[in-house]
Structures are given as structure tokens and as C-alpha cells.
Amino acid sequence: MGVFHGNVSVNGRPGPEITWPHRVGVVPRPISGRLTRHADQDLDAAAGQTDSGGQILTGLGGVGKTQIVAHLADRWWTTGRIDLLVWVTATSTTNIVNRYAQAAREVAGCQAIDTRECAARFLAWLATTRLRWLVVLDDLTEPADMIGLWPPTTPSGRTIVTTRRRDTALTTGRAVIEVGSFTNEESIAYLRTRLGDRLTRVSEADQLAADLGRLPLALAQAVTYMLDQDLTCVDYRRRLSRRRLSALRPHLLPDDQETAVDTTWALSVDIADGATEGITRVVLQIAALLDPNGIPSELFTTRAVTDYYRLRLGRTVDNDDARDAIRTLYRLGLVGLGTDDGAMTIQVHALVQRASREATPDEYQLPLATAAADALLELWPATRHDEARAQLIRANATALRRNSDRFLLEPDVHPIVFRYGRDTNEAGLPRSAITVLEQQLNSQLNTLGSAHPDTLATRLDIAYQIGENGRQAMAAEQLQELLADCSGALGHEHRLTLTVRRDLARWRGESGRPDDARRALEELLPDCIEALGPTDAVTLDIRRGIADWTARSGDPALAVAQTEMLLADVTRTLGPGDAFTLTTRAHLANWRGQAGDAQGAAQEYAELVPDFARVLGPMHPHTLTSRRYLADWHGYAGDPAGAADALSAVLRDHLEELGPDHPRTLITRRFLAHWRAALGDISAQDLRQLVDDHIRLLGSDHPHTRLARDILGRAQSP
Numbered sequence: 001m002g003v004f005h006g007n008v009s010v011n012g013r014p015g016p017e018i019t020w021p022h023r024v025g026v027v028p029r030p031i032s033g034r035l036t037r038h039a040d041q042d043l044d045a046a047a048g049q050t051d052s053g054g055q056i057l058t059g060l061g062g063v064g065k066t067q068i069v070a071h072l073a074d075r076w077w078t079t080g081r082i083d084l085l086v087w088v089t090a091t092s093t094t095n096i097v098n099r100y101a102q103a104a105r106e107v108a109g110c111q112a113i114d115t116r117e118c119a120a121r122f123l124a125w126l127a128t129t130r131l132r133w134l135v136v137l138d139d140l141t142e143p144a145d146m147i148g149l150w151p152p153t154t155p156s157g158r159t160i161v162t163t164r165r166r167d168t169a170l171t172t173g174r175a176v177i178e179v180g181s182f183t184n185e186e187s188i189a190y191l192r193t194r195l196g197d198r199l200t201r202v203s204e205a206d207q208l209a210a211d212l213g214r215l216p217l218a219l220a221q222a223v224t225y226m227l228d229q230d231l232t233c234v235d236y237r238r239r240l241s242r243r244r245l246s247a248l249r250p251h252l253l254p255d256d257q258e259t260a261v262d263t264t265w266a267l268s269v270d271i272a273d274g275a276t277e278g279i280t281r282v283v284l285q286i287a288a289l290l291d292p293n294g295i296p297s298e299l300f301t302t303r304a305v306t307d308y309y310r311l312r313l314g315r316t317v318d319n320d321d322a323r324d325a326i327r328t329l330y331r332l333g334l335v336g337l338g339t340d341d342g343a344m345t346i347q348v349h350a351l352v353q354r355a356s357r358e359a360t361p362d363e364y365q366l367p368l369a370t371a372a373a374d375a376l377l378e379l380w381p382a383t384r385h386d387e388a389r390a391q392l393i394r395a396n397a398t399a400l401r402r403n404s405d406r407f408l409l410e411p412d413v414h415p416i417v418f419r420y421g422r423d424t425n426e427a428g429l430p431r432s433a434i435t436v437l438e439q440q441l442n443s444q445l446n447t448l449g450s451a452h453p454d455t456l457a458t459r460l461d462i463a464y465q466i467g468e469n470g471r472q473a474m475a476a477e478q479l480q481e482l483l484a485d486c487s488g489a490l491g492h493e494h495r496l497t498l499t500v501r502r503d504l505a506r507w508r509g510e511s512g513r514p515d516d517a518r519r520a521l522e523e524l525l526p527d528c529i530e531a532l533g534p535t536d537a538v539t540l541d542i543r544r545g546i547a548d549w550t551a552r553s554g555d556p557a558l559a560v561a562q563t564e565m566l567l568a569d570v571t572r573t574l575g576p577g578d579a580f581t582l583t584t585r586a587h588l589a590n591w592r593g594q595a596g597d598a599q600g601a602a603q604e605y606a607e608l609v610p611d612f613a614r615v616l617g618p619m620h621p622h623t624l625t626s627r628r629y630l631a632d633w634h635g636y637a638g639d640p641a642g643a644a645d646a647l648s649a650v651l652r653d654h655l656e657e658l659g660p661d662h663p664r665t666l667i668t669r670r671f672l673a674h675w676r677a678a679l680g681d682i683s684a685q686d687l688r689q690l691v692d693d694h695i696r697l698l699g700s701d702h703p704h705t706r707l708a709r710d711i712l713g714r715a716q717s718p
Contacts, residue, residue: 018106018107020083020084020131021077021080021082021083021084021085022083022084022085022106022107023077023084023085023086023087024084024085024086024087024099024102024103024106024107025085025086025087025088025089025099025102026087027070027073027074027077027085027087027136028066028067028070028255028256029070029255029256030067030070030071030074031067031220031254031255032194032220032254032255033190033193033194034067034071035182035186035189035190035193037064037068037182037186039057039064039068039177039179040068040071040072042177043055043057043068043069043072043160043177044072046175046177047072047158047160049175054150054151054153054158054159054160054161054174054175055158055159055160055161055174055175055176055177056161056163056170056171056174056175056176056177057069057160057161057162057163057177057179058162058163058164058165058166058171058176058177058178058179058333059164059178059179059180059333060164060180060181060215060265060333060334060349060352061164061217061259061264061265061268061333062215062216062217062218062261062264062351063179063180063181063215063216063217064179064216064217065162065163065179066138066139066162067216068162068179069136069138069160069162070136072160073085073087073134073136073160076134081132082132082133082134082158083131083132083133084103084107084131084132084133084134085133085134085136086099086100086103086133086134086135086136087099087136087138088100088135088136088137088138089138089139090137090138090139090140090141090145090146090161090163091139091140091141092141092142092145093145093149096119096137096145096146096149097115097116097119097149098115100115100118100119100122100123100149101115101116101118101119101122103122104118104119104121104122104125105118107122107125108121108122108124108125110122119149123149123151123152126151126152126154126157127152127154129156130156131156132156132157133156133157133158134157134158134159134160135151135157135158135159135160136159136160136161136162137159137160137161137162138161138162139162139163140161140162140163140165140170141163141164141165141267141271142165142271143163143165143167143169143170146170161174163333164268164332164333164334165331165332165333166330166331166332166333167331181213181214181215181216181349182209182214182215182216182219183214184206184209184210184214186214187205187206187209187214187219188205188206188209190216190219190223191205191208191209191219191223191233192205194223194227195223195226195227195233200232201232201233202232202233203232203233203234204233204234204237205233207233207237208222208233208236208237208240211237211240212240212351213292213349213350213351215261215349215351217257217261217264218261218351220254220255220257221248221249221250221253221254221257221260221261222236222240222248223254224250224252224253224254225248225249225250228250228251236248244262244358245260245261245262245351245354245355245358246260246262246358249261249262261351261355262355262358262359263355264355265334265352265355266359268332268333268334269281269284269334269356271332272284272325272328272329272332272334275328276321276324276325276328277313278312278313279309279313279317279321279322279324279325280325280328280329282308282309282312282313283300283322283325283326283329284329284334284335284348284352284356285356285357285360285364285368286299286300286305286308286368286371286372286375287335287346287348287353287356288348288352288353288354288356288357288360288403289353289357289368289369289372289399289400289403289404290372290396290399290400290403291392291395291396291398291399292347292348292349292350292353292399293347293395294338294340294345294346294347294392294395294396295345295346295347295348295396296340296343296344296345296346296379296392296393296396297323297326297337297343297344297345297346298343298344298379299372299375299376299379299396300322300323300325300326300375301319301322301323302374302375302378302379303378304371304374304375304377304378305322305371305372305375306318306319306322307371308367308368308371309321309322311367312364312367326346329346334348334352335347335348336348340388340389340392343389343392345392353403357403365404365407366407368404369400369403369404369407369408370407370408370414372400372404373397373400373404373408373414373415373416374416376393376396376397376400376416377415377416377419379393380393380419381393394420397416397419397420398420400416401417401420401436405443406443406447409440409443409444409447409448410447410448412448412454413440413444413448413454413457413458417440418457418458418461420436433461433465434462434465434466434469437458437461437462437465438462440458441455441458441459441462444458450485451485451489453489453490453496456482456485456486456489456490456496457496459478459482459485460479460482460496460499460500460503462478463475463478463479463482463503463507464503466478467503467506467507467510469698469699469702471701472507472510472511472703473507473511475503475507476504476507476508476511479500479503479504479507480504482500483497483500483501483504486500492527493527493530493531494531495531495532495538498524498527498528498531498532498538499538501520501524501527502521502524502528502538502541502542502545504520505517505520505521505524505545505549506545508520509549509552510703514549514552514553515549515553517545517549518546518549518550518553521542521545521546521549522546524542525539525542525543525546528542535569535573537580540566540569540570540580543562543566544563544566544584544587546562547559547562547563547566547587547591548587548591550562551590551591551594556591556592556594556595557595559591559594559595560588560591560592560595563584563587563588563591564588566584567581567584567585567588570584577611577615579615579616579622582608582611582612582615582616582622583622585604585608585611586605586608586622586625586626586629588604589601589604589605589608589629589633590629592604593633593636598633598636598637598638599633599637601629601633601636601637602630602633602634602636602637605626605629605630605633606630608626608630609623609626609627609630612626619653619657621664624650624653624654624657624664624668625664627646627649627650628647628650628667628668628671630646631643631646631647631650631671632647632671632675634646635674635675635678640675640678640679641679643675644672644675644676644679644681647668647671647672647675648672650668651665651668651669651672654668661693661697663697663698663704666693666694666697666698666704667704669690669693670690670694670704670707670708670711673686673687673690673708673711674711677711677714677715682715684712684715684716687708687711687712687715688712690708690711690712691705691708691709691712694708
């Protein structure tokens with residue numbers, strides 16, 4: 001038919017007078033301080049493809065999808081790249097049809113009263129015109145609204161959709177561009193552009209960006225509030241830490257925004273909840289308490305959480321229901337999906353989490369926190385051969401403590417609190433463990449009081465971590481005070497009191513008094529047998545401690561006999577595959593070597609390593625430790641080169657599994673340095689670096705640091 005300019009007559013009736021290029025609908029105006037983003041380039045490249053079925057910009061509400069498309073539409077319009085621009089707010093079928101009908105009346109001469117008929121006329125016109133057109137479907141809420149309303153695919157036309165949705169039917173055959181939050185650099189640039197470069201105003205800008213999850217919508221509203229109230233970034237962060245999001249809304253939202261950040265995702269949550277009969281809201285409320293960077297998806301199918309679904313919703317929710325709820329949240333753009341060491345994880349933006357927490361009724365707060373804590377305990381690795389998984393669970397426990405600590409500390413301390421502190425230490429982070437436990441103790445003193453058993457147990461854990469951190473004498477001093485408090489509050493025969501006596505003996509021994517430690521444990525043993533029984537874990541550990549301190553007091557032969565008797569008892573009571581049985585065998589091998597039988601020690605470790613690997617896993621700390629001692633005793637048995645080679649292999653596994661700064665990695669480096677020094681195969685510079693790393697990670701007075709200095713001293717002596 002050709003391209004017409006001016007008046008057009010259709011079927012003999014005069015059409016509207018059109019001036020080209022023509023625009024239908026209102027394109028959002030550019031926001032203040034807008035930045036060019038990677039998604040701008042991605043959209044440019046995708047929209048330039050002539051064979052594309054359209055572009056879908058998807059992402060969380062508030063990431064700036066609309067502005068990215070508006071920027072492209074405005075640029076194409078002003079540069080003459082398009083003849084027709086139609087902007088549709090696609091939040092409902094009615095909106096879409098009405099905008100299409102308006103376009104049909106303006107450009108296709110439709111005179112029909114029925115808007116559906118005009119909408120169809122417009123789509124037919126798009127399919128046949130040679131004019132260059134761009135149709136933008138902004139904020140598509142329900143993909144089903146587009147049935148029969150998709151613009152055609154033509155060489156001269158382009159269709160771009162912004163949506164939070166990720167439905168397969170929506171994205172198939174179309175270029176999908178994921179839009180995320182600002183980068184850290186983009187966030188700071190935006191804040192400086194809007195607030196100015198005055199140092200007092202933008203100090204802590206990067207922390208503020210992190211607090212708001214670098215979400216463009218949140219940053220824009222925060223800047224407006226700050227300018228309205230004449231606040232600095234520091235001032236706003238202080239208010240953000242104390243007030244709800246709803247209290248920090250600017251009086252007038254910026255850039256023609258219609259929704260405050262605290263309610264941006266409410267409609268999506270309602271849609272998801274309706275699609276799953278209430279499950280998705282519960283899933284999101286639990287996820288809001290956990291780590292935004294990765295929550296194991298299996299948490300939502302644990303017994304603890306499925307029990308909570310049943311109590312909350314009054315019906316049974318199976319694993320398929322829970323998985324469907326997660327997929328619904330994903331399709332609606334409320335969560336992201338990823339993997340961690342092969343397991344599926346869920347990511348939730350920190351502001352979505354905060355908005356969900358603040359919208360959760362008070363009566364649900366405690367049971368939600370309890371369900372999340374119980375679920376994490378279900379998932380916590382029973383053994384430490386899977387460090388990646390342990391880190392994932394630990395990160396979620398950290399977030400749960402941060403978001404729900406008050407619900408985990410009263411009326412009684414939830415078991416996850418103690419597990420979290422102990423696991424932090426077992427992960428080789430004793431200083432972090434002390435900080436965590438001291439924060440916990442302060443909360444317990446305020447809520448439970450100083451005489452509560454959980455408060456006393458936390459003091460015991462703190463003393464243990466202090467000793468592990470190289471301050472053995474301080475640990476003994478604190479335990480001496482704690483012993484008096486436990487005896488007064490709980491009695492002399494209480495399990496916690498007896499455990500304090502055991503640890504007090506240990507740290508006295510580690511402070512240089514091995515005879516005192518042995519005597520104290522010998523006095524404690526009959527009390528434990530009477531109060532706890534001969535097979536209790538504390539009783540068995542005391543027996544093993546007596547043998548250990550006997551060896552360290554100078555009688556390893558007697559320690560061998562004592563440990564052999566203990567091993568027979570624990571093998572009979574606990575079984576040969578129990579972790580305590582295996583570690584007792586390791587103690588026995590060590591004392592056998594100390595008694596002069598290095599070859600026998602090496603042989604026992606050679607038998608022990610595969611048992612540890614079978615029971616606990618090849619990368620479990622006990623397995624790696626047994627490999628380390630196997631190599632060490634081979635060295636003392638006359639094969640220093642073999643010891644160095646084997647320790648090099650153990651070190652590679654430690655580096656891969658734990659990283660260079662983990663204390664266990666450091667121990668293996670020290671063992672390796674010992675044998676390389678014996679072979680003359682290590683430089684003084686490498687040994688000095690080993691000492692420096694010990695000082696940096698453990699402190700100058702830690703026993704391991706002193707051992708590293710000894711190796712350096714021997715290597716430097718003539």
C-alpha cells in the first residue's frame with residue numbers, strides 16, 4: 001500500500017490527521033541523576049536484531065527497568081529512528097486494550113465503539129505498515145493478559161516488555177535481559193550526583209548503598225528524603241537502623257514514582273500467595289530471616305518448616321507444594337535461584353526481606369524464627385567433611401541471629417545459638433566465635449539473668465574460645481570464677497559444673513601445668529561416674545584427658561596403657577565406627593610414638609586414615625589431621641623426604657578446602673616446614689613468612705606461634 005503522509009481515507013471515511021512521527025501514551029520522564037548502565041547496552045544490542053520476537057526486561061521491582069526502556073524510546077524518538085511510539089502501562093488487560101484502541105483510532109482510522117475491535121485493528125495495522133514502530137508494554141503484571149494482544153513480529157517493528165515475571169511462556173522466543181541493582185560504583189556515583197561531593201554529606205555513601213541493597217528505587221527515595229530533611233548519609237543510616245521503612249518515605253515521591261519502597265512488592269506477594277493458597281507468603285517470611293545471598297532450597301521442605309506450614313495454614317503441605325511456592329516466587333521476580341556446590345539456593349533482595357519482616361504480624365515473629373532455627377539445625381552437617389555446605393548453613397545462622405536474636409534467647413536459648421558459636425570455632429575462626437558469644441552473653445544477661453543455665457553455658461563456651469585463641473591462663477581464670485557460680489546456682493553434681501571442672505583442668509595444663517591437669521581430672525573422674533555414669537561423653541572424655549596429661553607429664557608409656565583400656569571400653573560401648581572411638585585410636589597412636597615406637601605410630605595411622613575417610617569423609621578435619629600425623633610419624637621413623645611429600649599433599653587439600661589463612665592450614669604448613677628444614681630444603685625467608693603468618697592470624701603469644709619460632713631458630717642455629 002505504501003507509506004502515507006497527511007490525511008488518509010479508509011473505506012471512503014476521512015481518517016484522523018496524523019503528523020509523523022507520532023506518539024501514543026506518555027513515556028516516563030528521565031529521572032534525576034540517571035546513569036548509563038550495562039542493561040542499556042544489552043537492550044540496544046537486542047533491540048537492533050531484526051529477527052527478534054521482542055525483548056523482555058525482567059527483574060525485581062525497583063531496579064529501574066522502566067527507566068532503561070524509556071531512555072531507549074526517547075533516544076530512538078529524538079534521533080528519528082522510529083515513526084510510531086506506543087507506550088502501554090500493561091498492568092491489566094483493560095489498560096492494554098484501551099491503549100491499543102487509542103492507537104488504532106489515531107493511526108489506523110478505527111471508528112468502532114468496541115475497544116477490542118479497535119485493538120485488533122491496531123495489531124493488523126502493525127503487521128502491514130512499513131512505518132517503523134516501537135511498542136513498549138511497561139510493567140506487565142500478568143502474562144495471560146497478553147493472550148491475543150501481542151504485537152506482530154515484523155522487520156520494521158519492535159516490542160519491548162518490562163516485567164517482574166519470568167514465566168516460560170512469556171520468555172520463550174524473546175530476548176530476555178535480566179536487570180539487577182546498581183553496582184557499588186554506580187550507587188556511589190548516583191549518590192554523589194544527587195547529593196553533591198561535599199564530604200560531610202556523602203561520608204559513608206558506600207555503606208548506605210549497601211544498607212539499601214543498591215536498589216535504584218530505594219536510593220532515589222532515600223536521596224529525596226535526605227534532601228527534604230537536610231540529612232547526610234550518616235544521618236540517614238542512623239534513622240534507617242532505628243525506624244521502619246514506612247517512616248522514611250519522602251513527603252512526595254521522586255521522578256513521578258507511584259509506590260514507596262516498602263510497598264513496592266506487595267502486589268507481587270499477593271499474586272503469589274493467591275496462586276499457592278498462602279504458602280508463598282510463609283516461604284518469603286522465613287526467607288526474610290535468612291541470608292539474602294543464598295538460602296538452601298531444601299530448608300523449605302525440612303520437617304521443621306513443613307510442620308510450621310501445617311500449624312499456620314491448617315492443612316498439610318508436602319514437598320511438591322513447597323517447591324511450587326518457590327518457583328512461583330521466582331516467576332514473579334521476588335526471589336532469584338542459584339546453586340551452591342551443586343545444591344539449589346534462593347536469593348532474596350535485602351530490602352524485600354526487610355519489607356517482608358516489617359509487614360509480618362507480631363504473632364508470627366517467634367514461631368517463624370523458631371521454625372527457621374529448627375530447620376537450620378536439621379540441615380547442619382553432622383560432620384565437617386563438607387565445609388562449603390557448613391559455610392552456607394553458618395551464613396544463614398548468622399543472618400537469623402541478626403534478624404531474630406531476641407526470639408532465640410528467651411524464654412530459653414535456642415540450641416542453634418550454642419551450635420552457631422561452637423561451629424564458628426570449629427571452622428577455625430576462634431576470634432569471631434568469641435565476638436559472637438560475647439554478644440550472645442550480653443543478650444542473655446539482660447533477658448535470662450546471670451544464674452540461668454544457658455547464661456552459664458555461654459560463659460563456658462567463651463572461656464573455651466579464649467583458650468583456643470592462645471590465652472590459656474585467662475581461660476583458666478575465667479573458668480575458676482565460673483566454677484564458683486555454677487556450683488552455687490546449679491550444684492556440684494550438675495553436668496555443667498562437672499564440665500567446667502574438666503575444662504578448667506585442661507586450660508591449667510595448657511598453661512604449663514600438666515601435672516595439675518592430670519591430678520584435677522583424676523579427682524573429677526569418680527564424681528562424673530557417680531553423677532553421669534561411666535559411659536557418658538563427659539566421663540569418657542575425662543578418661544582420655546587423664547591419659548593425655550599423663551603423656552604430657554612425661555610418661556607416654558603409661559598413657560599408652562590407659563588409652564588402650566579406654567579404647568576397649570569405647571569400642572564395646574560406642575562401636576568401632578564412632579567418631580570418639582576413632583579419635584581415641586589417634587590419641588593412642590600418638591602416645592605410642594611418643595613412647596618411642598614411631599614405626600608403630602605410623603602403622604596405626606596408616607590403618608586409621610581410611611577409617612576416618614570412610615566414616616567422616618575424605619576431607620573431614622579428622623581425616624586430614626590423621627594424614628598429617630601419618631606423614632609426621634613416617635618422618636620420625638626415618639623417612640623425612642616421604643614425610644615432606646605427604647605433607648605437601650595434605651597442604652594442597654587444606655588450601656583447596658579451607659583456604660590459606662585457616663588455622664588447620666597453618667598447622668600443616670608448620671609440620672611441612674619442620675621436615676623441609678630437616679632436609680635443608682626451605683629458606684629462612686619462607687620460615688620468617690611462616691612466623692609472620694602465625695603472628696597475623698593467631699597472635700604473637702599463641703603456642704603455635706612459639707612452635708613456628710622454634711623451627712626458625714633451629715634452622716638459623718649453626
